[in-house]
Amino acid sequence: MPDYGQIPVGTGTLDARLVLGLGALLFILGTIGVLIRRNPLVILICIELMLNAVNLTLITFAAQLRNLEGQLFALMTMTVAAAEAVVGLAILVDIFRVRDVDDVDELSELKG
Amino acid sequence: MIVPQLVFWVMAVIAVLGGVGVIASRQPIRSVLSLVAVMLALSVIFLELSAQFVFAVQVIVYAGAVMVLFLFVVALLGPMRERATGRLRFQWWLGILVALVFGGFLYGMLNGLRFRAPAKVDLSFFGTVQQIAAGLFTTYLYPFELTSLLLLVAAVGAIYLSRGGRTASEIQREEEDRSA
Numbered sequence: 001m002p003d004y005g006q007i008p009v010g011t012g013t014l015d016a017r018l019v020l021g022l023g024a025l026l027f028i029l030g031t032i033g034v035l036i037r038r039n040p041l042v043i044l045i046c047i048e049l050m051l052n053a054v055n056l057t058l059i060t061f062a063a064q065l066r067n068l069e070g071q072l073f074a075l076m077t078m079t080v081a082a083a084e085a086v087v088g089l090a091i092l093v094d095i096f097r098v099r100d101v102d103d104v105d106e107l108s109e110l111k112g
Numbered sequence: 113m114i115v116p117q118l119v120f121w122v123m124a125v126i127a128v129l130g131g132v133g134v135i136a137s138r139q140p141i142r143s144v145l146s147l148v149a150v151m152l153a154l155s156v157i158f159l160e161l162s163a164q165f166v167f168a169v170q171v172i173v174y175a176g177a178v179m180v181l182f183l184f185v186v187a188l189l190g191p192m193r194e195r196a197t198g199r200l201r202f203q204w205w206l207g208i209l210v211a212l213v214f215g216g217f218l219y220g221m222l223n224g225l226r227f228r229a230p231a232k233v234d235l236s237f238f239g240t241v242q243q244i245a246a247g248l249f250t251t252y253l254y255p256f257e258l259t260s261l262l263l264l265v266a267a268v269g270a271i272y273l274s275r276g277g278r279t280a281s282e283i284q285r286e287e288e289d290r291s292a
Contacts (some may be wrong), residue, residue: 004227008235009116009160017222019157022124024218026131026150028211033135035207041140041189045147045182049134052174055166056154063161066233071163072247078169079259083266085178089185090273096189 007063019060026053038103040095044088051081116160126153139191144182151175162239 006013026049033046055074062070095101126149133146155170237243248256 004229005225007161009162012114012116014116014120014160016227017225018120018124019161020222020225022127022157024215024222025128028215028218029128029131029135031214032207032211035210036204037135039140041182041185042134042143045134045140045143048178048182049131049147049150052151052154055170056157059158059161059163059166062163062239064227064230066230066235066238068239068243068247071166071239071244072252074163074166075169075244075248076255076259078166078173079263082173082178083262085181086266086270087273089181090270093185093188094273 005064007060016060016064020057023053023057023060026050026056038105040092040101040104040107043104044085044092047088048081048085051077120157120160123153123156126150127157140186141183141191144179144186147182148175148179151179162235164239165241165244166239 005016007016007019030046030050030053033049034043037043037046055077058070058074058077060070062068062074095107101107130146130150130153134143134150137143137146151170151174155167155175158167158170
């Protein structure tokens with residue numbers, strides 16, 4: 001049985017498992033960042049890192065299956081990420097106009 | 113030839129170092145610049161995986177526009193240093209634990225992966241602008257139009273959120289001006 005995981009790249013090949021592993025590693029780094037950092041701006045940046053890792057996975061599978069849908073989906077993800085960044089940063093700036101926040105745990109006014 | 117693997121490894125090392133820099137640096141500006149490095153490294157890997165259009169979009173839109181927006185906000189809000197200790201101190205260990213368990217799941221999935229046979233496609237045309245456009249404007253026309261609606265809603269929402277509302281002291285001053 002041939003190894004379908006080898007993606008032809010130029011004159012050589014690239015193992016899809018390596019690229020998928022890189023995507024998983026970057027996603028986990030982003031997860032750690034979201035969980036342990038407390039600066040709201042850095043949390044947004046870590047979410048962007050996770051979205052990039054997902055894009056890498058989508059494009060790897062698109063190249064392995066020779067199916068363009070993965071790339072189209074990656075473009076949609078980029079659009080959603082841009083919208084998310086815009087709205088998230090607007091909310092952040094709005095909060096900072098009222099008071100300085102250097103820890104998201106300080107934003108607990110809605111606690112019942 | 114060894115060149116594709118070499119390029120991949122160099123870019124992968126840059127991306128992982130950048131990712132560590134994103135979560136480890138104390139100043140937000142360093143996190144943003146590390147993320148730009150990650151994005152540029154990933155864009156080269158996109159190019160290797162024959163995604164030329166996504167490569168261009170990644171460099172222009174993501175690294176160029178979205179990250180500049182982040183830089184503007186960092187510059188607007190000024191330097192924000194994180195205090196060494198927060199209110200929820202167990203959060204750190206719990207976060208690492210959750211990430212490790214999640215990483216174990218991902219590793220298991222990666223090991224059990226069985227690749228399907230790829231479709232027979234001419235790779236010299238795969239991922240070009242023409243092919244992307246043919247996909248976006250025929251099969252996926254409705255999702256494509258919906259993303260434009262999403263962007264419109266996001267733009268309106270951002271303008272609404274950041275439209276400098278008047279503070280209480282400003283309203284009081286205006287009333288004093290009117291009565292004077």
